[in-house]
Amino acid sequence: MTLQGVVNIALHRSSPVVKMFVLVNGSCMAIYLAPATRQNIEVSIEKNVPLQILEKYLDNHLIKEISERGKGIYHCWAMTRAKKRDFMSMALGDTVLLSESGTKKFNYGAHVICKIQSPALGNSLWPFVGKNPWEFIYFLTDVISLNILKRDLLNKLNYSTSFDLPGPLRVSDDRMKYFQLENGDLFTWLNMPKPQGLLLQEPSSDTKSKKHDFLEEVSPPQPKAFREKFLASTSSNRTTYFWDDKNNEKREIGLAGEKLVLMYEKQSLINNGRGDLAEKVCHSSVVDGDGLGYDIRSYTLKGEVKYIEVKTTSGSIRNPFFITANEVDFARNHSEEYYLFRVFEFKKERNLGKLYIIENDIDNWLTLEPTEYKAFI
Known part of the structure; x- marks a missing residue:
């Protein structure tokens, strides 16, 4: 799930309004597979989209941004x-693999640098007969020719x-993990360069003042008040909390919260002039697997x-x-570098929530109650 804002950009008086979707880096770069026709490939992949066409529909500032990220070349799909929905989840640096119809291969790969909504531009580039024009447009960089058998890659991604x-x-995260387990790094297997240096740069004056609009940070509850509230709930008149037993949904919410915090940390570092450190922030529970005792490895200024445990x-x-015994042990053994990011009132449909942060010794803040046991025969 990707965090993004929407900016309405007013263009020339004779031009329609274009929606630009502000991209941020995803926690792990996603892979998109897309079918393609020979005619459309020729228009915007094998050829550079003429600047004159873009100038009819896009603001000069947006064209400049695309040019800078695309190294002066304009490719798009x-x-x-x-x-x-797939378009909205697309993040900066995500990879797109195009399969030309009739070839039974993936013929091109590229990385996403910008995306907009513009039915007029889409119809100009790829005329469409019907009700659904190519209006959700994403610009690409580092377009590379591939020669990968489509069936081979689909099989390695565990499709039927x-x-x-x-x-x-x-491509789902589970399929990407399956591929990596069986075949190693996808980009190495494709003989394709990884996305490098997209967005993670020193902030402009506008960026430095930007607030995090996806997580509202608040102060944590006072330790004493927290304990009193908890102990009161364990009396005979305790409040009953109904834990959601839908494990898949709980995992989805947990992962969504981790991705929010990952973006929060990266943006905080960028806003404070440490884009170099933002590049190093790692979603460890995804990259290295669960069981580490924490979810994200980040950095102070x-x-x-x-x-960071989320x-x-x-x-x-x-x-x-819930917090596992392994997570508690890690927190206690690494108290000076440990942070608990507590995301609450999370709105799944809007990908928003509130946050408080507990630093260092969790025993000063939390009352821990054993709820599970490991059984042996």
Whole structure:
């Protein structure tokens, strides 16, 4: 899930309004697979989109940004409204693999640098007969020619033998993990360069003043008040919390909260002039797997490591949350570098939430109640 804002950009008086979607880096760069026709490939992949066409529909500032990120070359691709959800999840640096119809191969790969919504530009580049024009447009850089058998890659991503590619789709994280486990790094296997240096740069004066609009930070509850509230709930008149037993949904919420915090940390470093450190922030529980005792490895402005555990619930600030024995042990053994990011009132449909942060010794803040036991025979 990707965090992004929407900016309405007014263009020339004779031009329609274009929606530009402000991209930020995803926690792990995603892979998108897309079918393509020979005619459309020729228009915007094999050829550079003429600047004169872009100037008819896009603001000069936007064109300049695309040019800077695309190294002076304009390549782009698009989706229809039916694939808007996939388009909205697309993040800066994500990779797109194009499969030309009839070739049974993936023929081109590239990385996303900008995306906009413009039916007029889409119709100008790829005329469409019907109700769904190519209006959700994403610009690309580092376009490279590939010669990968489509069936070979789909099989290695654990798609069924009968699966083809009916339309653009995002490869799930589980399929990417499967590929990596069996075949190693995807970019090495494709013989394709990884996205480098996209967005993670020193902030402009506008960026420095930008607030985090996806997580609202608040002060944590006072330790004594927290304990009193908890102990009161364990009396005979205790409040009953109904834990959601839908494990998949809980995992989804937990992962969404981690991605929010990952973006929060990166943006905080960028806003404070430490884009060099933002590049190093790692979603460790995804990259290295669960069981580390923390979810994200980040840095202070001085470059000191921060081990961040993220706990996310849709309930209020007082809702209890689960923490494993391994996580508690790690927190105690690394108390000087440990941070608990508590995301609450998380709105899944809007990808928003509130946050408080506990630093260092969690025993000063939390009352821990054993709820599970490991059994042996």
